[in-house]
Amino acid sequence: MSTPAPRQLVVVGGGMVAHRLVEALVDRGGVADGGWQVTVLAEEPRAPYDRVALTSYFSGRDPQDLALGDPALWDTPGVQLRRGEQVTEVDRAARVVRTAGGREHGYDALVLATGSSPFVPPVEGKDLPGCFVYRTIDDVAALRQYVTEVDTRRKDGAHPRPVTGAVVGGGLLGLEAAGALTALGVQTHVVEFAPRLMPLQVDEGGGEALQRLVGALGVQVHAGTATAKLTAGRDGRVARMHAAEGSAAGLTHLDVDVVVFAAGVRPRDELARASELPVGPRGGVVVDPSCRTEDPAVWAIGEVACLDGRTWGLVAPGYTMAEIVADQLLGGAAEFPGADLSTKLKLLGVDVASFGDAFGTSPGALSVVYGDPVAGVYKKLVLSDDARTLLGGILVGDASAYAGLRPLVGRELGGDPAAWLLPEGAEGGPASAELPDDAAVCSCNNVTAGSIRDAVRCDGCADLGAVKACTKAGTSCGSCLPLVKKLVTTELAAAGVSVSSALCEHFDVSRAQLFDVVRVTGITSFSELVDRHGRGRGCDICKPVVASILASLDSRHVLDGERATLQDTNDHVMANIQKDGTYSVVPRIPGGEVTPEGLIAIGEVARDFGLYTKITGGQRIDLFGARMELLPAIWERLVAAGFESGHAYGKSLRTVKSCVGSTWCRYGVQDSVALAIALELRYRGLRSPHKIKLGVSGCARECAEARGKDVGVIATDNGWNLYVGGNGGFTPRHAKLLAEDLDTETLVRTIDRFLVYYVRTADRLQRTAPWLEEIEGGLDHVRAVVLEDSLGIAADLDAAMADHVEGYTDEWRATLEDPEKLRRFASFVNAPDSPDPSLSYVVERGQPRPSTAAERTAGEATGAVLVAGPRLEVFSR
Amino acid sequence: MTATLPPETTAQTGWTAVCRYTDLQPERGVAALVGDQQIAVFRLFDGSLHAVGHRDPVSGAHVIARGLVGTRGDAPTVASPMYKQVFDLRTGVCLDAPDDSAVRLPVHPVRLRDGWVEIGSGG
Ligand SMILES: Cc1cc2nc3c(=O)[nH]c(=O)nc-3n(C[C@H](O)[C@H](O)[C@H](O)COP(=O)(O)OP(=O)(O)OC[C@H]3O[C@@H](n4cnc5c(N)ncnc54)[C@H](O)[C@@H]3O)c2cc1C
Numbered sequence A: 001m002s003t004p005a006p007r008q009l010v011v012v013g014g015g016m017v018a019h020r021l022v023e024a025l026v027d028r029g030g031v032a033d034g035g036w037q038v039t040v041l042a043e044e045p046r047a048p049y050d051r052v053a054l055t056s057y058f059s060g061r062d063p064q065d066l067a068l069g070d071p072a073l074w075d076t077p078g079v080q081l082r083r084g085e086q087v088t089e090v091d092r093a094a095r096v097v098r099t100a101g102g103r104e105h106g107y108d109a110l111v112l113a114t115g116s117s118p119f120v121p122p123v124e125g126k127d128l129p130g131c132f133v134y135r136t137i138d139d140v141a142a143l144r145q146y147v148t149e150v151d152t153r154r155k156d157g158a159h160p161r162p163v164t165g166a167v168v169g170g171g172l173l174g175l176e177a178a179g180a181l182t183a184l185g186v187q188t189h190v191v192e193f194a195p196r197l198m199p200l201q202v203d204e205g206g207g208e209a210l211q212r213l214v215g216a217l218g219v220q221v222h223a224g225t226a227t228a229k230l231t232a233g234r235d236g237r238v239a240r241m242h243a244a245e246g247s248a249a250g251l252t253h254l255d256v257d258v259v260v261f262a263a264g265v266r267p268r269d270e271l272a273r274a275s276e277l278p279v280g281p282r283g284g285v286v287v288d289p290s291c292r293t294e295d296p297a298v299w300a301i302g303e304v305a306c307l308d309g310r311t312w313g314l315v316a317p318g319y320t321m322a323e324i325v326a327d328q329l330l331g332g333a334a335e336f337p338g339a340d341l342s343t344k345l346k347l348l349g350v351d352v353a354s355f356g357d358a359f360g361t362s363p364g365a366l367s368v369v370y371g372d373p374v375a376g377v378y379k380k381l382v383l384s385d386d387a388r389t390l391l392g393g394i395l396v397g398d399a400s401a402y403a404g405l406r407p408l409v410g411r412e413l414g415g416d417p418a419a420w421l422l423p424e425g426a427e428g429g430p431a432s433a434e435l436p437d438d439a440a441v442c443s444c445n446n447v448t449a450g451s452i453r454d455a456v457r458c459d460g461c462a463d464l465g466a467v468k469a470c471t472k473a474g475t476s477c478g479s480c481l482p483l484v485k486k487l488v489t490t491e492l493a494a495a496g497v498s499v500s501s502a503l504c505e506h507f508d509v510s511r512a513q514l515f516d517v518v519r520v521t522g523i524t525s526f527s528e529l530v531d532r533h534g535r536g537r538g539c540d541i542c543k544p545v546v547a548s549i550l551a552s553l554d555s556r557h558v559l560d561g562e563r564a565t566l567q568d569t570n571d572h573v574m575a576n577i578q579k580d581g582t583y584s585v586v587p588r589i590p591g592g593e594v595t596p597e598g599l600i601a602i603g604e605v606a607r608d609f610g611l612y613t614k615i616t617g618g619q620r621i622d623l624f625g626a627r628m629e630l631l632p633a634i635w636e637r638l639v640a641a642g643f644e645s646g647h648a649y650g651k652s653l654r655t656v657k658s659c660v661g662s663t664w665c666r667y668g669v670q671d672s673v674a675l676a677i678a679l680e681l682r683y684r685g686l687r688s689p690h691k692i693k694l695g696v697s698g699c700a701r702e703c704a705e706a707r708g709k710d711v712g713v714i715a716t717d718n719g720w721n722l723y724v725g726g727n728g729g730f731t732p733r734h735a736k737l738l739a740e741d742l743d744t745e746t747l748v749r750t751i752d753r754f755l756v757y758y759v760r761t762a763d764r765l766q767r768t769a770p771w772l773e774e775i776e777g778g779l780d781h782v783r784a785v786v787l788e789d790s791l792g793i794a795a796d797l798d799a800a801m802a803d804h805v806e807g808y809t810d811e812w813r814a815t816l817e818d819p820e821k822l823r824r825f826a827s828f829v830n831a832p833d834s835p836d837p838s839l840s841y842v843v844e845r846g847q848p849r850p851s852t853a854a855e856r857t858a859g860e861a862t863g864a865v866l867v868a869g870p871r872l873e874v875f876s877r
Numbered sequence B: 001m002t003a004t005l006p007p008e009t010t011a012q013t014g015w016t017a018v019c020r021y022t023d024l025q026p027e028r029g030v031a032a033l034v035g036d037q038q039i040a041v042f043r044l045f046d047g048s049l050h051a052v053g054h055r056d057p058v059s060g061a062h063v064i065a066r067g068l069v070g071t072r073g074d075a076p077t078v079a080s081p082m083y084k085q086v087f088d089l090r091t092g093v094c095l096d097a098p099d100d101s102a103v104r105l106p107v108h109p110v111r112l113r114d115g116w117v118e119i120g121s122g123g
């Protein structure tokens, strides 16, 4: 069987767009085996790389890191990449290209992907040593080497002064170069001929804002200034830049050590010109919408192509052209659909975005402008003449609204356009509800508004977490989360699901907001709070929340005065209600360490009061079946034996579980028990939105299962690793690493801050895992707050924890000392010591348990099986 | 916990005094034993008195007096501490299942006399 001879495809230039073309051809199975034999002739000595990220070379990135895609692409059979091979001639008649090295490559199809060269204005001295361009890895490597060399000479010289540099051109490329120079420690000037920076992307107002922001970073901007010539110093290197007469601010010259030309690019269309292919009025190989030149065997793509009468200086349209040619070479009919020249960049750390008709050139276009000179923010929206349809815009200093706005170009904005420009625009804008379904909301994972809506509408996702899991939106960089949350909320509301953040019918605000209200107003009672900031008399939802908030903000006894009426029965009698209306009692056993005497004391109490005993998952002992009126007598005995409340009843710290650690375990590297005890004693009684559990393991074997806790600590050779956000229960979660190798003091301070920040900002009944998921910025944000004090509140958090530690008293001991508080334990107001007559028990495995309904019926009939209950003998000492 | 009992019960009038009005903390219930009936008695924020059955019809445990007191709309309420059903203190109706007659608290007459809280027995 004979296969047809493969057709030869020659690609001139090995840049970004050439790379995409080869990738697309291979992906579509168009290479080898009866397809194309591809030869890429690349002038540069390396495989195609990410030119857009060129500047990251200065932040220490290895040139290898700039590689594009999978390097194995170039090992694909049928693909040949020839580096360092410059094409000097195209012979269209013979269908052959010739290289500088004298080789010939015949072609059936030829693609020109030669990109652009930097434009260097024809000024005197432009070729002096110390003058650079900014296009290739070799360019930036040479620039860096030169600057380092000058810098070293300066430091060793008699008059050390910093290296000074000038960038010619204040556009996108110029600001990139300025950023690179600044990163090298160079005192940088930017010289721009136009009256403002980035003249192609932003208008005057935007340029001013940009200039202020860039200036604040130490870069001096000279707009409205033309470079007349460059002159050398005695060493023959560039030393002075002379400004043309009439330059703004009367600038005559700058003394510089290095000059970078970044004044635009020119298409490298020389091969086409020499072979008499038509070029555009301002350069570029003229192609039709299928990217074909006048010669049907020759294509041009990327920055060298002149399509629709212009060249395209961004990578995205180039990639589109590459896909088109791949399609055409395989017999398809794809054509250029037009390109979106919207840009969003972070230049020198400053947000700049421009999209659509940024300059308002459409007939009748209106502009809405918001400027905040102090914050260095400038935002402009261009609208149709009826002020309804969005045509374009410019955002400088804060481009957070870009993601929401760009997909709306050409559509009705809905609502007041100004609302998009105010700082809240960062939330995704007021009109996110009207985002079209095809608008990309999460760009990392390419999730559209429509798929987020579908997740709620069709897949039944009922909260942000579920939508994230289902669509992957917001799971990479997380910057779109505010917008995703808004869409989810809107969609849920539309579906009739109530997503109001109101706590209940009595308070319109969330727990976190209510916390702030209490903190700011200093209100100390529920009555005053509900009177001034709510309505009605509260309920079983808001009252415990307020009780917990009040308890967090001062350390009065939880049963003081009116506060007693806010507490669930568990908190009210400081025990856990069980199914028959009796309670269970849990004394604190810090770190799970207990003496034999302690165990005996607990055992005696259990025996004397007829309590069922069981070891809990939190390494302590639970005593069941305690009648309310007996709780004080039980606790009198426990307190006398040295025990205190274990807060098993509260939304508060439960236990700090620990393994035995280095004191006994042959693997342990730190004393996990001592740390667990210290932590438990520190955080005991801390009231919070939900229960909190901690764990400490003495080595990486993790016997304490610390990563299943809200706060987990695992010993390392050098200290402790801290994990947060774990839990068991209905939705088990593993805790995530917050910080590594902390010493004990730093560890405790970090946990302090983490806990107080959680207590202050979490929702009612929200454990740490969902809290971390929902809080804006997630774990990284919390890490910044507790370790780097990014919100400037660390001192406040520390003080709050110090207050807690100092204000702690054992609630049970305090209760026993106060006859007023003891009154609540009466079983009946008119028969304070009478047991509830309906209780009854049977014995199972040597211990009492509540009788079942069937046993009760049978018992009443025979009067036989029931024990205990009211008839149980109680020894009270 | 002493001297809370009145000198005598006035059985012939059908009213049983269970405690002094000042023994009751506003918005926190108490249980009272009247004959063999367990009754939950509440003094509300506005000073009014309410008495309902102490037995929670959902769990069968005698715990209603230990529930949190509040309001729902205009209705004064108590929430069972066991499974959190909310009951209207005026009618005993469970506001979460108003049509379910099995989940309903009996309401008892209650009055204030000479500083004593009295529960009407039998009716
Ligand atoms: C610093 C910098 C930042 C940028 N930032 C952005 C950005 O944020 N967003 C954006 O969209 N775009 C940006 N760009 C522009 C983007 O890099 C280009 O649009 C893109 O690289 C164009 O791809 P191309 O393949 O057409 O050209 P190139 O990537 O330039 O590739 C052309 C290649 O052809 C080679 N070549 C030329 N002539 C010959 C010949 N005769 N024989 C052999 N080889 C030849 C060249 O050496 C070159 O390697 C930036 C560019 C720079 C320099």
Ligand code: SF4
Pocket: A659, A660, A661, A662, A665, A666, A667, A668, A669, A672, A697, A698, A699, A700, A701, A702, A703, A704
């Ligand atoms: S975690 Fe390590 S130190 Fe602790 S018990 Fe297990 S093996 Fe021992």
